[in-house]
Amino acid sequence: MLANLFDEAAQRPGLLYIEYVDLPSRLLPVLLLFGLACAPAIGAGQEEGFVGSAVCRNCHAKTWTTFHRNPHYASLASGREPRERTGCEACHGPGKAHIEAQGGKDNLRSFARLETRETVEACLVCHGRDAELRGARHSRHTLAGVSCGECHSIHGAGTATKLLLRRETETCYACHARVRAQFSLPFKHRVNEGSMRCSDCHNPHGVGAAVARMGVRPRMMEATRAGEEACLKCHTEKRGPFAFEHAAGRIEGCEACHQPHGSVNPRLLKRPAVFTLCLECHTGGGTFGRGADGIALPSATHDLAQARYRQCTACHVRIHGSNADPSFLR
Amino acid sequence: MRGEIVQLMRLAVAFLTACLCGAQPTVAPSQGHSATEPGKAAGNYDIVQHFETGYRFRTVDGNLGKYRSDVNYGNGVRLLSGYLSLHSRDGHGRRFDELVLTTHGLGNDPYQSASLRIQKDRRYRYELLWRSNDYFNPALTIAEGRHARNTQRRWQDHELTLLPQAPIRLMLGYSRNSHDGEALTTTQPFDARGDEFNAFARLKSHQNEYRLGWQMRLFGLDMQFTRIWENYTEATDSESGASQSGSAPTTGAVLTAFRRTEPYRGSTPGWRAHIAGERGRWLTMNGRLMWVYGKREFVLDETAAGRERFGLARNRQVLVFGSGRRPASMGRFSLFIHPGNTLTVYSHTAFHNSRMEGDSVYQQFDNAARVLERLRFQFLGIRMLTESTGVNYAPVRWVGLHGGYQFSNRRVRSIEHVGLSPAAPLESTQENTLHAGLAGVRLHPAERMRISLDTEIGRADRPFYPISERRYHAFSARAQYRHRKAMVAGTVRTHYNANPVSFSMHSARTKVFSLDAGLAPEARFGLDGGFANTRLETTSAIAYFAGSRFLEGGRSHYRSDLWSAHLMARVSFGSRAQFQAGYTRVEDRARGVGRVGLPGLPANLNQALLQAQAFPMVYQAPLARFTLRLHEKLNWNAGFQYYRYREDLVSQNYRAHTGFTSLTWSF
Numbered sequence: 001m002l003a004n005l006f007d008e009a010a011q012r013p014g015l016l017y018i019e020y021v022d023l024p025s026r027l028l029p030v031l032l033l034f035g036l037a038c039a040p041a042i043g044a045g046q047e048e049g050f051v052g053s054a055v056c057r058n059c060h061a062k063t064w065t066t067f068h069r070n071p072h073y074a075s076l077a078s079g080r081e082p083r084e085r086t087g088c089e090a091c092h093g094p095g096k097a098h099i100e101a102q103g104g105k106d107n108l109r110s111f112a113r114l115e116t117r118e119t120v121e122a123c124l125v126c127h128g129r130d131a132e133l134r135g136a137r138h139s140r141h142t143l144a145g146v147s148c149g150e151c152h153s154i155h156g157a158g159t160a161t162k163l164l165l166r167r168e169t170e171t172c173y174a175c176h177a178r179v180r181a182q183f184s185l186p187f188k189h190r191v192n193e194g195s196m197r198c199s200d201c202h203n204p205h206g207v208g209a210a211v212a213r214m215g216v217r218p219r220m221m222e223a224t225r226a227g228e229e230a231c232l233k234c235h236t237e238k239r240g241p242f243a244f245e246h247a248a249g250r251i252e253g254c255e256a257c258h259q260p261h262g263s264v265n266p267r268l269l270k271r272p273a274v275f276t277l278c279l280e281c282h283t284g285g286g287t288f289g290r291g292a293d294g295i296a297l298p299s300a301t302h303d304l305a306q307a308r309y310r311q312c313t314a315c316h317v318r319i320h321g322s323n324a325d326p327s328f329l330r
Numbered sequence: 331m332r333g334e335i336v337q338l339m340r341l342a343v344a345f346l347t348a349c350l351c352g353a354q355p356t357v358a359p360s361q362g363h364s365a366t367e368p369g370k371a372a373g374n375y376d377i378v379q380h381f382e383t384g385y386r387f388r389t390v391d392g393n394l395g396k397y398r399s400d401v402n403y404g405n406g407v408r409l410l411s412g413y414l415s416l417h418s419r420d421g422h423g424r425r426f427d428e429l430v431l432t433t434h435g436l437g438n439d440p441y442q443s444a445s446l447r448i449q450k451d452r453r454y455r456y457e458l459l460w461r462s463n464d465y466f467n468p469a470l471t472i473a474e475g476r477h478a479r480n481t482q483r484r485w486q487d488h489e490l491t492l493l494p495q496a497p498i499r500l501m502l503g504y505s506r507n508s509h510d511g512e513a514l515t516t517t518q519p520f521d522a523r524g525d526e527f528n529a530f531a532r533l534k535s536h537q538n539e540y541r542l543g544w545q546m547r548l549f550g551l552d553m554q555f556t557r558i559w560e561n562y563t564e565a566t567d568s569e570s571g572a573s574q575s576g577s578a579p580t581t582g583a584v585l586t587a588f589r590r591t592e593p594y595r596g597s598t599p600g601w602r603a604h605i606a607g608e609r610g611r612w613l614t615m616n617g618r619l620m621w622v623y624g625k626r627e628f629v630l631d632e633t634a635a636g637r638e639r640f641g642l643a644r645n646r647q648v649l650v651f652g653s654g655r656r657p658a659s660m661g662r663f664s665l666f667i668h669p670g671n672t673l674t675v676y677s678h679t680a681f682h683n684s685r686m687e688g689d690s691v692y693q694q695f696d697n698a699a700r701v702l703e704r705l706r707f708q709f710l711g712i713r714m715l716t717e718s719t720g721v722n723y724a725p726v727r728w729v730g731l732h733g734g735y736q737f738s739n740r741r742v743r744s745i746e747h748v749g750l751s752p753a754a755p756l757e758s759t760q761e762n763t764l765h766a767g768l769a770g771v772r773l774h775p776a777e778r779m780r781i782s783l784d785t786e787i788g789r790a791d792r793p794f795y796p797i798s799e800r801r802y803h804a805f806s807a808r809a810q811y812r813h814r815k816a817m818v819a820g821t822v823r824t825h826y827n828a829n830p831v832s833f834s835m836h837s838a839r840t841k842v843f844s845l846d847a848g849l850a851p852e853a854r855f856g857l858d859g860g861f862a863n864t865r866l867e868t869t870s871a872i873a874y875f876a877g878s879r880f881l882e883g884g885r886s887h888y889r890s891d892l893w894s895a896h897l898m899a900r901v902s903f904g905s906r907a908q909f910q911a912g913y914t915r916v917e918d919r920a921r922g923v924g925r926v927g928l929p930g931l932p933a934n935l936n937q938a939l940l941q942a943q944a945f946p947m948v949y950q951a952p953l954a955r956f957t958l959r960l961h962e963k964l965n966w967n968a969g970f971q972y973y974r975y976r977e978d979l980v981s982q983n984y985r986a987h988t989g990f991t992s993l994t995w996s997f
Contacts, residue, residue, distance in 0.1 A: 066369075068376065068417055068418070068419050068420070068421060069369070069376060069415070069417040069428075071428070073421055074421060074427065074451040076421065077418075077420060077421020077422060077427070077451060078421070078451050078452060078495075080452075115727070117671075117674075121611075128552075128606075128608075129545070129547075129552055131552075131554055131604045131606065131618075134606050134616055135616065135664075137614060137666060138664070138666050138674065138676050138722075143722055143732060143770075143772075144772065144782055145730070145772050145774070145780055145782065160413065160415060160430050160432060161430060161445070161447060174817075174846070174848075175810075175819065177819070177821065177844035177845070177846045177860050177862045178821070178823075178842050178844050178862050178864060180860075180862070180894075180896065181844075181862040181864065181892065181894035181916065184894055184896070184914050184916050184949070184951075185916055185949065186396075186399075186400040186916075186947075186949050186975060187399070187400070190441050190463060193440075193441040194434045194435065194441055194443060195441035195442075195443060195461055195462075195463045196461075207662075208616065208618065208662035208663070208664045208678045208680055214714075214738045214740060214762065214764045214790065214793075214798070214799065223660075225539075225541075225556075225558055225600070225602060225620075226558070226560075226598065226600055226620060226622040226624075226658065227620040227622070227658060227659075227660035227682060228658070234483070234485065234507060236507050236509075236535065236537040236562060237509060237535050237564060239562075239624075240624070240626070240654060240656060240686070241624050241625070241626055241654035241655055241656030241686050241688065242626075242654050242686075242688065243628075243652055243653075243654045243688030243689065243690040243706070243708060244688070244690075244706075244708055245686050245708075245710055247710055247742070247744075248795065250684070250686070250710065250712055251712060251740075251742060251794050251795070252794070252795055252797070252798060256795065256797065264890075264892075264918055264945050264947050264949075264977075265945065266399070266467060267467070271888060271942060272941075272942055272944075272945040272979055273938065273941065273942035275938075275942075276872070276886045276888070276939070276942045279870075279872040279873075279874055279886060280796060280797055280836065280868075280870040280872060280886055281795050281796055281797060283796055283834040283871060283872065283873055284834075284873070285795070285796055285834055295795060295796075297873060297874075298874055298875065299875075300875045300878075300880070301523050301875075302874070302875055303875060303876060303877060303878070304874045304875060304876045304935055305876040305877045305932040305934065305935050306578075307474075307934070307938070308474070308526075308577055308578060310935075310938055311474045313477065314474055314476060314477075314516050314526055314577075315516065315518055315526050317477070317515055317516060317517075323592075323594065323626075323628040323630065323650065323652065323654060323688070323690055324592075324628075324630045324648075324650040324690060324692070326706065326708070329518055330517065330518075330590075330630065330632065330648075
């Protein structure tokens with residue numbers, strides 16, 4: 001039925017909107033009001049050269065064949081969107097000139113020719129309501145010239161959701177080669193295995209200023225719903241609050257000790273031996289904390305000449321925070 | 331001659347096929363499912379479905395624990411991947427317009443996931459993501475290998491949006507995160523300076539989070555409010571039934587019985603608000619506010635019997651109870667001004683304030699007599715302000731300039747009460763301010779070529795930790811050429827940081843170089859490869875006690891020279907067969923500087939410091955995957971991946987053959 005409607009619509013632009021009037025009479029008052037509200041937009045659309053999406057399939061049959069499986073098809077199927085937000089013309093602009101010229105890329109919005117900012121603005125016309133996507137306008141990706149089309153493809157998507165060109169991991173690796181290497185290390189978060197995704201921790205569409213660490217870093221890290229470091233989304237047992245917190249985790253973040261993407265060391269630690277990792281901070285510096293000694297030196301009872309004292313976490317088992325012992329022993 | 335070549339090729343194919351069938355396959359890289367894949371009509375719906383089921387194999391030579399920690403694929407029948415999609419052909423389905431279900435690794439794979447998305451235009455949208463991860467870590471180099479874990483973590487996230495396109499939309503959400511399993515840990519039951527003993531622990535924790543939110547447009551602003559309720563429960567207990575000696579050979583401590591229960595539970599209610607708006611095309615703003623109040627109640631009951639380090643019989647019970655509270659608030663505001671098409675001025679402002687306060691009552695009973703009672707209270711307050719202002723200017727189409735300034739200020743305040751006496755609390759404050767400048771150039775010299783250069787210089791006045799950034803500068807450059815059939819990109823990055831203080835110092839230098847290339851001249855052939863080199867070198871001052879002497883002025887050196895390379899090739903033989911082969915290699919070639927240089931350093935500690943200066947290792951994983959179309963709706967797949975891990979510090983090397991053979995049904 002809808003296909004027939006499109007055929008007619010191809011001949012009579014605006015038919016989809018006229019058809020709306022033909023509904024149960026009890027809805028007429030509401031529809032009249034709606035129609036009045038829409039009328040200026042429809043009229044303006046006709047003047048600006050909108051012709052409706054059904055015309056497009058005459059030449060772009062391959063794209064049209066599976067377009068009903070594209071999330072953007074909803075704008076067409078609903079029939080309630082204004083013309084500048086409906087179907088093909090929602091993204092590519094009015095098609096009249098394109099049709100009259102029998103094709104060409106100069107007479108409509110061709111995303112391959114747009115500047116990054118123009119592409120982002122075009123997508124945010126509809127997607128700008130989403131709080132997670134709105135930051136794309138000025139994310140570091142956008143500033144670096146990475147536009148929506150570098151990762152997404154409306155008509156040639158390689159994934160079933162999000163319309164990504166490739167699997168999410170591969171999409172990110174395409175530019176972040178160093179990260180690919182990190183996730184190939186023996187100890188890593190299971191991103192390559194499909195158990196995690198880059199977007200579990202990062203928001204590629206940009207976030208505001210980060211507050212987990214100094215220097216407005218880490219960038220593009222999506223905090224937890226409570227505004228904490230992204231690691232705590234999954235590692236809830238380390239979130240606390242604890243009566244005695246390991247302040248380093250709250251101040252310098254988990255990256256003070258761990259390499260979140262991957263490491264050659266167990267537990268994603270930054271050093272192969274634990275005691276060097278601890279001693280590099282516990283030099284007695286700083287003024288906050290117990291006795292204003294900040295980061296306390298190991299006490300004289302810790303004879304580093306004995307191997308057992310070089311395994312700090314053998315005793316300090318609650319190193320992320322404890323409720324029972326300020327030294328994280330239990 | 332030609333006949334011999336054909337014969338050899340046939341033999342090679344037969345050998346390869348035999349290898350793929352009989353070898354121990356491992357990795358089953360699930361193939362992506364394109365949104366443009368043609369489907370089959372069923373009523374008003376268009377259906378696409380694939381299910382790949384098969385058998386996994388593995389054999390491991392060497393350290394099985396390390397293999398399980400790194401890879402962990404096992405033997406057995408699996409539903410390796412599944413995909414089902416239903417789309418309404420006219421966009422007006424009766425119950426839903428779209429349903430997409432994907433699964434990965436179901437049936438006892440260590441990494442399993444499933445996602446479901448159902449939506450009906452203008453009515454609702456529901457998304458589910460379920461994941462399970464089997465985690466095994468023998469942790470040989472940590473805590474003398476006495477902290478092993480064999481646990482499973484499961485996540486599920488549900489999001490339901492009602493009236494998704496309406497001016498007022500309603501959002502409901504539920505998330506659950508559970509962590510269960512067994513672990514090996516240690517305990518010091520008699521005194522903090524005594525011996526440590528092994529204990530067996532059962533980990534159990536669950537987090538449930540409920541969300542209710544709505545979004546609306548008012549006064550030209552998009553507003554979103556979300557109410558969050560989070561409940562967290564942990565019921566981990568540990569015990570040791572058998573009599574055991576401690577790890578210190580010189581003491582006579584013995585543990586004959588040990589049991590600890592430590593229930594821990596609480597809630598974290600919170601609010602989140604998001605407001606965004608724009609004024610024409612020249613001004614946009616974005617703000618977010620969050621407030622949460624985390625609260626946890628805890629009890630620890632520990633009983634231990636045995637002999638202490640001086641050989642005396644001890645029977646000790648420790649009771650601890652109290653609560654921890656952490657109210658936190660966070661706000662972000664971003665403002666963007668676009669005076670013209672070539673200029674953008676932005677400002678990000680954020681604050682975060684959290685204070686952690688808790689009290690715990692500690693009671694200790696030695697041989698049934700209460701000998702100690704203390705009330706401990708600790709406060710840790712962290713307040714942070716951040717401002718980032720920048721300008722992005724593109725005077726011509728092929729040049730873009732970027733500059734900015736960042737300011738961060740953080741104050742840490744701590745208060746501590748120890749004991750029951752009314753003595754004044756220990757109170758201290760430290761504040762750190764960081765100023766950083768950024769500059770960058772983007773060049774677009776040709777349609778398909780892009781070059782970017784960025785640099786950042788920062789200065790902090792009083793960083794909290796020796797490893798924190800104090801005087802740092804970073805530089806990165808990236809060049810990329812991308813064509814429809816080929817891509818090549820190269821990146822160079824450096825990051826230097828020096829943190830000298832009067833009694834300590836730390837310096838870190840990182841250099842990264844990477845090169846990636848991809849080639850797909852035609853649909854049936856693709857090649858993708860690249861390598862990266864990351865060099866890290868740090869030097870830190872350390873101080874410690876060794877053999878009753880206090881040694882200061884020592885150095886901890888660490889080097890990493892990580893080389894990684896990957897190469898993947900894909901060939902399709904008509905529409906009947908596809909072959910993929912790849913190779914990944916990671917190698918840390920670093921060697922330590924070979925000096926510690928501290929007089930009086932005991933020989934064994936000197937050796938330990940030298941060993942910790944680098945971690946040379948090699949990890950490689952070649953793989954192959956073959957797919958043969960047996961029928962229009964049936965494919966046979968086979969895959970093989972070989973893993974080899976080798977390092978020198980601890981003997982935990984292994985070689986593993988893994989693989990799978992499977993059938994993919996499309997119906």
